[in-house]
Amino acid sequence: MPAEKVALVRAINESLRKALETDPKVLVMGEDVGRLGGVFRATDGLQKDFGESRVMDTPLAESGIMGTAIGLALRGYRPVVEIQFDGFVFPAYDQIVTQLAKMHARSLGQIKLPVVVRIPYGGGIGAVEHHSESPEALFAHVAGLRVVTPSTSSDAYWMLQQAVQSDDPVIFFEPKRRYWDKDEIATEAAPNLLHKARVLREGEDLTLVAYGPMVKLCQQAAVAAAEEGRNLEILDLRSVSPMDFDSIQASVEKTRRLIVVHEAPVFFGSGAEIAARITERCFFHLEAPVLRVGGYHAPYPPARLEEEYLPGLDRVLDAVDRVLAF
Structure with a gap:
């Protein structure tokens, strides 16, 4: 990352780019993440550089997106799922709670589901209904999920790296009102930064x-x-x-x-x-x-x-x- 102040949303973009470059098993998927680059442009340019097989536009069906990600994780991939807005995650809540969070325990540790679920959350942008929620407590209550949220560009970059590398499912809440706040990216991650x-x-x-x-x-x-x-x-x-x-x-x-x-x-x-x-x-x-x-x-x-x-x-x-x- 350059030694300059970077917007939080760009830090996420660069972090995803780094993850895709580092591990061929990392996939990015979600509604409009490909050609459009995401509604907040968090995935801008990734499909162009890594192809449609690594950065995939999905149907408008969050339950299907999550179910597909779980299936890919079972086959050894590391999907990074984008939920377009916080209020859209609830159709996928069943898959997250009953499958994603519990498969590791249900299999007595034999199965791992390294899935990252990126969710822009919170208010402050003047959005319409279902586009501004703060549902973090609903996920934190579910055993088997890691629930994290950065507040700066540097944390967003490095925390997302560690989330992708985690063998546990991670709910990665991104504060959408801070997407355009800028700060410098640290040259390396602090130990155990994620938690x-x-x-x-x-x-x-x-x-x-x-x-x-x-x-x-x-x-x-x-x-x-x-x-x-x-x-x-x-x-x-x-x-x-x-x-x-x-x-x-x-x-x-x-x-x-x-x-x-x-x-x-x-x-x-x-x-x-x-x-x-x-x-x-x-x-x-x-x-x-x-x-x-x-x-x-x-x-x-x-x-x-x-x-x-x-x-x-x-x-x-x-x-x-x-x-x-x-």
Whole structure:
């Protein structure tokens, strides 16, 4: 990768290109991924360079796409499936939950399904119904799946590499509102990048935990809080399942306060699991309840109302005020 700032969507494109070059068993498949290059151009130019047998346009049938990918994986291939939008994944949910996630355990470890399911997710782009969802908790609840999401171009590039190389099925959520955010690509991947959280900002007063599209929002909140003399630590989870609870615990033991931020609804969201685990682990360190900031328990609204639905700077800073008031 060049030493320049690269958009997250281009980093994904370059990562897929690298995977296709490295391993002839890697295939890319999905709706409009070939000639069009994907609706977000994440696969732009790949079919031209690798051919229709490696980068395949599929029918508009997510269940069929997933079933085909599972069959290819059983024959030794490493399919990378693109689900065009987050809300379109549900026709494939049956295949993902009943086959993709369970085949390894069902065969007592004899069968591996190295399938990567790429899903652009989240809001912030003014899309129509079924084009903006945050279903990560639905997949994290299913044993047998790895569920990850990058927040930067560098993480997107290297995490996708490691996802393709994994023998376990990986649900790879891509924050579509961050597709055009740019940063430099690291020259090499950190060890265990796929499931290791990272501290983006050191702090002492409070820990903000986020992943995917909300990491940038938390960085903005930390800058705003610093103007009032508050020093917030930011932890980018990278992985929703498995989750790096050790890193969260280490941060909370230092700051003694925790806020979890995600776009998905707070009700039964991944933040609830974090709050419960950290309350168990850090009960004698916490000086305030763990708070969660997320979407409302309601269907995703029309585009003109999404900014009212999605967590914003004011909602995060309000939670900061409430936690620090204890």
